[in-house]
Amino acid sequence: MHMPHPEHPLLTAVRNSDTEAVATLLLDAYGTPHAHGPHVAAALRLAADALDHRVLDALLKQADLDALDLNGIDADGRTPLLRAVDRSAHDIATALHFAGADPRVADREGRDALALARHWHTTGTGAGVHRRTVRDGDGAICRELVIGGQTVRDGHTAILTHLEWCCGITTPFAELLDRAMAEPEVDHPVWGAAVVAAAGREGPALPPVWDAAAALRHHPDPLARYFGAEVLRCINLYDESGEDEESPFDTPLIDLFLPWAEQEEDPRVMRPLAAGLTGAMDPRAEKPLPALTRHPDAQVRSWAVGGLHWQVQQGNTDALAAVLACTRDANTGVREGACRALLRARADDPAPCDALAACLSDPEEAVRVTAAVQLALRDDHRGDALLDALDGIVDRTSPYYWPLHDVWQHRRNP
Incomplete structure (x- = not known):
């Protein structure tokens, strides 16, 4: 009786969305990619088709790129990138593109990734994809796609905008604004793609973008003001x-x-404004940040506390008081950011370490670990037991891997 061959363990790990097992199977004892063979490329396609960005990211970071065969053609005549574009999977498509997938490879109909994205942006959705319009909790209209029973955001416009920018195609500022504002949620990927396409221009093409974005500060629609503020702060950032x-x-x-x-x-417009103030070098930008740590919007508070590192290091009492208060904020991200901002506080002041020690009992693990790391880097041992408990169970896929590595390096070279 013929027995089927058992599935390769890497494919099983991908099907189970087990990033830790994927990492273990791809890396040898020295952290070097060593897995080769058709199962590696099959794993990439499996993760991409499942829209599993976490596993795909692990594969792209830790597998041998040649073994992944990013530009390989499947039985349908498409590369993984073309399949992602066809299915409106923006995060998957951009991850593949940044990893080295060639957008110029064409399908059997002669369409490369840009042409395919433009086709579906103009005419509708891809194969096996169904579009529907819904309203979110606030009553705003959102467009979703249903792919094999899985609901995802409609990302064709975002993919098109990203590929146009990468291919050197200059999309008019007004069209980028219209594409973004067609989606009411500013965290939709088309917003980021449109902002990058506008703010990423160079030479003589950039001043007109600055002027157009600045003019939006008086626009009655907050979404337009958000776009203008985000473009301006990214121009400065880039x-x-x-x-x-x-x-x-x-x-x-x-x-x-x-x-x-x-x-x-x-509050949405205040987020890029706070981010721009945080990232600016002009000393005038520092003045409003302590007050912004008390803003009603958590993202604004998070940006503000992230901009207070230098003032805390310089012994600014208002900045330190604001950061200490943020260690008790209702938002996890704000508390975690406040712990990081206390790293360089004056060593002769016990208040920063006492606040970090209090965070060791925080209900969120990320805050507890961040507080313990900062204590260790300040040579305070009150968080050592928590860090020791993580020893041996944190791998490269963990967000704690590099912070714990910093602690190890600090202890080795105090």
């Missing part, structure tokens, strides 16, 4: 002026953002 060279955008950004932040009432 500037490649060296540390010894003054950024041409930093001072104009603060000239715009300081009065804008004082008048802005929409």
